[in-house]
Every structure is written in structure tokens, then in C-alpha cells.
Amino acid sequence: MKKILTLISVSLLLMTTTLNAKPLKLGITGGLNLSSMHMNSAVLNDVSKNFTGFNIGLALKADLPFGFVLQPAILYSQEGSKLEIPTVDDITYKTGSITIPVAIQWGIGLGPARIFAQAVPYAGIAVSNVIEQGTDSFTDSDYFEKFKYGFGLGAGVEFLNIQVSFRYNWELSNNIKDFANYSQLNNAKLKGATISAAFFF
Numbered sequence: 001m002k003k004i005l006t007l008i009s010v011s012l013l014l015m016t017t018t019l020n021a022k023p024l025k026l027g028i029t030g031g032l033n034l035s036s037m038h039m040n041s042a043v044l045n046d047v048s049k050n051f052t053g054f055n056i057g058l059a060l061k062a063d064l065p066f067g068f069v070l071q072p073a074i075l076y077s078q079e080g081s082k083l084e085i086p087t088v089d090d091i092t093y094k095t096g097s098i099t100i101p102v103a104i105q106w107g108i109g110l111g112p113a114r115i116f117a118q119a120v121p122y123a124g125i126a127v128s129n130v131i132e133q134g135t136d137s138f139t140d141s142d143y144f145e146k147f148k149y150g151f152g153l154g155a156g157v158e159f160l161n162i163q164v165s166f167r168y169n170w171e172l173s174n175n176i177k178d179f180a181n182y183s184q185l186n187n188a189k190l191k192g193a194t195i196s197a198a199f200f201f
Helices: 002-018 042-047 180-185
Strands: 024-038 048-063 068-083 091-110 113-133 136-138 147-159 162-171 189-200
Touching (some): 024 068, 068 189, 113 162
Antiparallel strands (some): 024 048, 024 189, 048 068, 068 091, 091 113, 113 136, 113 147, 147 162
């Protein structure tokens, strides 16, 4: 709980700092996450399949000089992965987190439109984790890392108040730890794409 409160405090600080930039726009944002696990095993990486999750939340957009835009957000984000191993039941890992991405965008204006590239560091706190295999389900918090962080690169387009973007994310933190039942998943990291849309008021 303390980590969640700290993360929310940081997000509020970022958004308050962004308030000092003009013009400022508040928006709602949501989209899809397509993620899979990367492990220290070529065999397991071959059977790691994409999991489709979602993200939804609020964003602030602040125009800066020289074509830059700072766009922090606070999101609920669901990610995961599926392992399709031929000799056993599929293993599905799902995690939900409160995540703060801070998009640093640079773009060019084309009339009412803007095309941009973006770098997006992010951090978050997991609020739910589960591993499922057949009828078995594991949710013990001792097996999962709470804090997550990573980095994304992407691009997007904005037309009037609507923004559509894509980025590929590399999670730098581990997701699963000290799990004897699924030791092959220990130190696994998520990676994958985020496709999102936002509407700014």
C-alpha cells in the first residue's frame, strides 16, 4: 500500500509540474497491450505467445518549445503472456498494475495534424498477479515482484484533439521470483507493444 501511495504521489507531482507548462490539455486514454514473456531459455521463448490486455487512464499534455511535448499519464494496465508447451497444459501469466508512463514526444505540425516520435520511460506497482495452468491458480504475492519499470519507443499522430500512438516496451524489471513450481519463469521479463488512443479536452 505504501508503494502504491508513493507512486500516486509521484504521478500527482509530475502532473502538477506539467501544469506550469502552457498550453495544457487533460485527456482520457486507453488501448491494447500485446505482451509476452522473455526468459533465459531459448526453448521457452519459442513457446511464449502474445497475451492481449488493455490500459485505461488519464493523461496530461503540455506543449514545450522546439516541437517537444511532455505527456505523463496514470493508467491501470493489464499485461501477461501464455506458454504453449506441447506436453503440458498451457501456462498463462496475468498481471494488473498502476503504471505511470512519461512520454517525451518530438514532432512536426502539418496543419491541424502533428506527427511525432516518442520515448516513454515508465514505472508501476502491481496490484494483481496470477499464474494459471489447467485448473490450478497461483496468486501468492511472495512469488511476484511488486515494482516494475521499463522503457518504450514509438510514434504517433495527432489530429485536432485525438491522438493515436504505438510503442514497443521493454520491461527492465523481473516479474516472477522464487517460484519453485514454475522455476523456469523466475526472472522473466515482459515485452511487447502498446497501441493507444487519447482524447484531449
